[in-house]
Structure formats: C-alpha cells, structure tokens
Amino acid sequence: MTPDAAKSLLRSLSLDDTRGLFNAGLDLLDADLPELLIDTAAAAATRHPRDVRILQLLGLTSRAIGQSSVALDAFARAAALAPADPLLAHSHARAALEAGHAATALFEKAVRLAPADGSVHQGRAAAQLAEGNAGRAIADLEALVGQNPLWIDGHRTLARLRGQEGEDPAAALDRALARLPRQADLHREKINIRLEARDLEGADIALRTALESIGAPVWLKETAAHIASELGDLAKADELFTELGAPQSVELAAQRARHLVRANRPDAAESLIDHWAVRDPGRLLWPYRSLAWRMLDDPRWRWLDDQPSLVQSVDIAEAAGDIGQLANYLRDLHKSRAAPLDQSVRGGTQTDGNLLLRDAPAIARLREAIMAAVEAYIGQLPPADANHPALPKAREPIRIAGSWSVRLVDEGFHADHVHPQGWISSAFYVAVADTTAEGQASREGWLSLGEARDLVPGLAPLQMVQPKPGRLVLFPSTMWHGTRPFPAGERMTVAFDIMRPRQG
Template identity: 50%
Template sequence: MTKQEAMDIVSQFPNSDPDAAFSTGVRLLKADFPELLLPIAQKLSKNFANDPRMHQLLGLAARACGDSDIALSAFRDACRISPSNALMAHSYARAALEAGNPAISLFERASQLAPQDGTVLQGLASALFHEGRSSEAIALLERITDANPLWSEGQRDLAHLRGQMGLPPLHRLAQKSTELRQSRELTRLFITLSLEARDLELASATVAEAAANFGEEDWLVILSGHIQSELGWIAEADANFSKRNLATNIEDASLYARHLIRASRPREAASLLEPLVGMDRDHMLWPYLSLAWRLLNDERWQWLEGDPRLIGTYNIAKKFGDMNGLAKRLRELHVSKAEPLDQSVRGGTQTDGNLLLRTEPVFRRLRRALMAAVDEHVRQLPAFQANHPTLLKNREPRRISGSWSVRLSQTGHHVDHVHSQGWLSSAFYVALPPKSTTADQHDGWLTLGECRELAPSLAPYKLVEPKVGQLVLFPSTMWHGTRPFPSGERMSVAFDVARPRQSKAG
C-alpha cells in the first residue's frame, strides 16, 4: 500500500460502521500507517465507547506511533469493557511495561487468560526483572524451559537474563544435550549465544558436533567459516566459505564480506557486495562496503559517508533542563550487574526496554528535546540521493525504534559496531568522569568510521569529545564505538530513528 492509497482509504473511512471501521483500521496498521489512523481511532473510541475493538485499535495505533500515554489508556479501557479477552489483556500489560508502570499483575492476568502463550510469559519475566525481582524472573524461565526445552525464545531470554545478572549465561541450555543433538533450531541458538558471549571455542566445538549430528548443511558450513575467521584461522575459513555460493543470501554474504575485510582482501569484498547491496533491505552490507571502499581509496566512499552534514552535534542541556535529575533516575534503572550479551557494551550495563517510551515527566521532556534536535538535523541533511542508505527521499514519519541508557565504569567502552536496520543513530551524554591529566586525550571519546577489529589500518574519520548535554547524530550504517577511559562513570542515552517507508523510487 502506497501513502496515496492509504490517504484515499482515510478520506473514505467508514466511520459510521464499527465492523468496517475496525477492519479498515487494521489494514492501515498492517500497512504501517499508524499516524494516519491515530486521529481517526481517537474519534472512533469516543463514538463507539462501549466497543472494546475501537479502544484496542486506538491503543495499537498509539503504540506504533510511540505514544505510551494514549496506548496505555486505550488498552485499559478495552480491558475494562472486555475483561476476558486475552489479546487485550496482553496488550495492556505490554503497554504498561513499556511505559515504565507496574506490570507484573497485568501479565499474570494475561497468562491466566492465555496460559500457553509464550510471549506473555516472556513479558512476565521482563516485568519481574524491571521491578527488581530478577531471581524470580530467572526461576520462571528456568521452570518453563525445563518443562519445554525446545522453546527457543524462552531459552534465549533466559540466557540473556542470566548473563545480565552476572550468571553463566549458557549453563542451563548446555545441560540440554539430548535436545541440542536433535534440534537444529536449538543448536543454532546455542551457537549464536556462544558467539554473543564471546566464547568462540565453545561455538566452534558446537558447530563440529552439530555437523556430526546433522551432516554438512549449508548453515553449519557458513557458521563454521565465520567462527574460524573470528578466531583468526583465515585458511580454514576460506575453505568453508568456498564451499557455498555466497552471492544469493544477504546474511551469508555479510559474514563472508566481514571475513574478506579481516583477511585484507577488500577488493574481493567490494566485488561480492556491490551487486547485492541494492537488494539488502536490512542494510547489513553497507557497513562492510564502506570499509572495503575506504581500504581501496575508492571515491565512492565520499558519496556514502564523506559529507560532513551526515554527522551532527547538538547541545540540548538548556532545552532539556535538569541533567542531574536525569542522571539520578537513570542510575536507578541500571539494575543489571553485567553488560548484555548481544550488545556492544564492555565494562558496563545497559537498560532494558525502550527507554523513551516511559511516561515519567523526565523522559517525556527528554524525548521532546531529542526529537527536536533530530528534526533540526534532518532539515540540514543533503538532498535525496538515489540508492543512498541515509539520504532518503521520504524522511517522515520520524519514529524512535529503540532507546536505552549505557553506564560505563573504568576501562568501559563500546566495541566498534553499527545499527544497520535503523536510519539515524545517536549518543547523548548525561554524566562523564572528570578529565584525567595523565590519560590519553581521546580516552572516552566517540569514534566514527573506525572498525579496529576488521580494519585496524583505518583511522576514524571523526572523533567526538563527549560533553554533558551534547547529542551526536550519525547514520545508523556508520561504524562507531568509544575509546576506554581510566576511571569514573560515563553515562549516556542512545536511540535509533527508524528508517521511514520509501516509495519504489526512494
């Protein structure tokens, strides 16, 4: 559905027929036009105040737009009218969790209505964790995965939660040897979690055992090559990657490109990626193509990332206000004991959930200030460039797809990484350690355009000194990380702006 088609539907919306209105609203939601639906859904919820579907529709539209206040109120009304509807109960619980409200009892109610719904149980575990009951969250997931070892989503959540609380993340799953030998999905999850935990030897051993169980299947060959490359075994990785055609699968091609760049063969990486990048809807390949072009001194790198307007710094401390109050509240939300498995944080913790969906006044003010800076940044971006991952034709709506806080302590840092599925990424500095007179002048700084693991010869093309109250915005496909710092606390908020829908021409 194009935007014009969606607007045509809006202009002829069946406002007087609740059945038709609900089905038409669901069509708009599935086509990802919640902003067009939201004002209509608000009117429907008033005109058909006793129809729970209208409140559910309003809640879904508001949630998709990132408005937690409206979503929470709408789902609450839907549950009041239809207290036995499991979907509505789950929606209400999820909205409460995202808004930062107590949600344990709401998930327990949803679980009573839908006892076999794994997503409800995952939500209950998350609510327990958010409300300071992490041991109960872990125990809940352990009980369920013991009873149903093949529940991969629960196994993943359990490993992540154990890791965040400083427990061996893979301990429970490693005990399921029978299931691992029989289930490809569970085996693949175990390998992925081993990589996230940076246990390359365990990942390698698991791949070898899986090959003995399942045979030399494509996914195992590719994973074997990837792990060997990460271990620095270049010849062995070459042998595995050469067994498969890597020019048809985007994810496989990204792993091979990563290997080729590490192996100092950027020309091969560029030749692999250039025909595929236009088909890469998740933008996994652009970061590797950027490294390859820079290593080759290819002028196309300037087209991709060289324009200085792609990176912006904005001081929003005055517009936001109480930075100390924000820092205090963020510290209270850092309940983990260790960094998350699947993120770039080293030597620190990261908050769980979408931080800027919280409804507390401090986060509402922060969201407004941050998004005002995003609007300013987007206005000054260069004009539309066909096929460019950042210089899009359509630059609205601007939604936050994820947001979190990171708290680093001495020697803490971010490894170089990308957020390729986003459009714009960010760093907003809330608290910083005092400057050390003996430290390197760039300790703790944000690096842009550097990937020390794969291309150590490339220096960052921009270093940004962190300052309290400063927001840095940059393309999500751009490599970024932070340098370690010797002591103290470094706390930031980060978020991604979702890539807006594009027409075929954009």
C-alpha cells in the same frame, strides 16, 4: 495502500460505523500508516468510550507512533470492558511495561488467560526484570524450557537474562541438549548464544559438538567458517568458505564480506558486495563497503561517509531539562549485573526495553528535545540520493525504532559496531567521567566514528567527538562507531535509532 488512498478511505467512513472503522483501521496499520489514523481513532474512542474494538484500535495506533500513555489508557479501558479477552490482557500488560509502569501482575493475568502463549511468558520475564526480580524471571523461564525444551525463543530470552546476571547463558541449553542431543535447533541456538556472549572458544566447542551430533548441514559449515574467521584463523576460514561456494543470502554475503575485510582483501569484498547490493534492503553490506572503499582509497567513501551534515553534534542540555535528575532516574534503571550478550557494551550495563517510550516526566522532556533535534538534523541533510543509505527521498514520519541507556564504568567502552537496521543513530551524554589533561589528549571516553578496530586495526577514525553532558551526536546508522575506554568513573548515555521511513 497509498497515503492518498488511506485518506480517501477514512473520509468515506462515519465515526458511528465502528465495525467499518475498525476494519479500515487495521488495513491502515497493516500498510504502516498509523499517523494518518490516529486522529480518527482518538475521535472514535471519544464518541464510543465503551466500544472495545475502537479502544483496541486506538491502543494499537498510538502504540505504533510511540504514544505510550495514550496506548496504555486505551488498552486498560478495553481490558476492563473485556476482562476475559487474552489478547487485550496481553496488550494492556505490554503497554504498561513500555510506559515504564509495574506490569508483572498484569502479565500474570495474561498468563492465566493464555498459558500456552510464549510471548506472554517472555513479557512477564521482562516485567520481572524491570521490577528488580531477575531471579524470579530466570526461575520461571527455566521451568518453562524444562517442560518445553524445544521452545527456542524461550531459551534465547532465558540465555540473555542469565548473561545479564553474570551467569552461564547456555546452562538451560546444555540441559536440553543432554535430553535431545540430535536436535539441530538447540545446537544452533547454543552456538549463537556463545557468539553473542563473545565466547569464541565456547562457540567453537559447541560447533564441534554439533558436528559430532548432527553431521555437517550447510548452515553449520557456514557457521564454522564464520567462527574460524572471528578466531583469526583466516586460512581455515578461507578453506571453508571456498568449499561452500557463493553465499546464498544477503546475510551470508555480509558475513563473507566481513571475513574478506578482516583478511585484508578489500577488492574481493567490494566485488562480492557489488554483486549483492541490489538485494540488500536491510543495508547489511554498507558498513563493509565503507571499509573496503577506504582500504582501497576509493574516493566513493567520501560520498558515503564524509558529506556535509551527515554527522552533527548539538547541545540540547537546556531543552532536555535537569540533567542531574535525568541521571538519577537512569541509574535506577540499570539493574543488571553485566553487559547484555548481543550488544557493543564492554564494562557496563544497558537498560532493557524502549527507554523513550517511558512516560516519566524526565524521559518525556528528553524525548521532546531529542525529536526536535532529530527533525533539525534531517532538515540539514544533503539532498535525496536513491543510491545512498542515509539520504532517502521520503524522510517522514520520524519514528524511534529503539532506545536505551548505557552506563559504563572503570575501563568501560563500546566495541566498534553499526546499526544497519536503523536510519539515524545517536549518542546523548548524560554523565561523563572526569579526565586529566593527559586523558583529554589521549581522548579517553571519546566517541569514535568510522573505526572498525577489530577488522581493520590500522584504519584511522573519520571523526572523534568529545563527550559532554547535554551533547547529542547524530550520524548514519550504517557508520561504524565505538568509544575509547576511560580509566575510572562513570559515563552514562541515552542512545536511540530512528527508523528509516517507508519509500514509495
């Protein structure tokens, strides 16, 4: 459905045709056009305040555009009118969690109504974690995966919770594999969890155990080659990749390109990427193309990473409100004991959930300041270029895909990484550590852009940005970024990704 067709459809409907409006609204949501629907959904809910379907539609629409308070109110009213509806109970609980409210009791109700729905149990675990009850969340999930050892999503959620609490993330998977040693999905998940935990030796052991138990399916051979490359055994990785032949998906092509860059073969990486470029809607290959072009001294890297205004820093301290108050609010959210498994954080913690959906006043004001800055950033980008991952023609709507806070302490840093699923990425500085003149000279705690030290140690950064409370840095999500460690103190940020708008 095109935007024009959506507008025409809405004009043809009466607010009193609640069934037709509900069905049309679902069609607009399926077409990813919630911004066109929100005013009509809100007007219909005002006219029909006890119509469960219309309240559900308002909740779904407002949630899709990040209006968490409106979504929570709509789902709360709908759930009160239909207390036995499991979907509404789950939606109410999820909306409360996203808005930053206590939600465990709401999820308990949703569990009673839909005890076989794994996503409800995962939501309850997230609510328990948010309320400081990580131990209860872990115990509940361990009981569930004990009863359902092939519930892979449950294992993944449990492993990540255990990892954030400083516990062995794969303990439950080990117990499941002891019972079901020939279950390939369990072996795959254990290997992936070890990789997420940056335990390459543990991943290699899990790989060898899988080979002994289930043989050598293609996916396991691909994983073996990847682990060999990550461990630095480039000759073994080359041998395994050669045996596999050409990659069969863009995800595997990105993995192969990563290896070729690490092996200092940028020409081969560029050839592979060029072959797959038109089949890369998720932009997985662009970060490796950037590295390959720079290694080859191909001038196209400047077109990709060095155009004016692709990287911008702006001071939004005044618009963001009381930074000290914001810092105190964020510190209370950092409840985990260790860094998350699948992120770039080293020596710190990261908040759970979509931070900027919280309806706390400090977050609401920060979100408003951020969105204004992002709109200005987009307005200053170079003209549209269909071949460039950061310069699409359609640049609206502006939606936050995900947001979080990171708190680094003594010697903490971010490993170099990218967010290719996003369009625009960021760092907003809330608190920074005191540094000496010597520390300033060595750029302790600074943001580094364009570096991938694990893959190409000799490649210099494109830019270095000094952290400062109230400073917001915006840059393309495909651009490599990380930070320098700092010797002592605290460095706290808010980060987010802006979703790439639908094109065409």
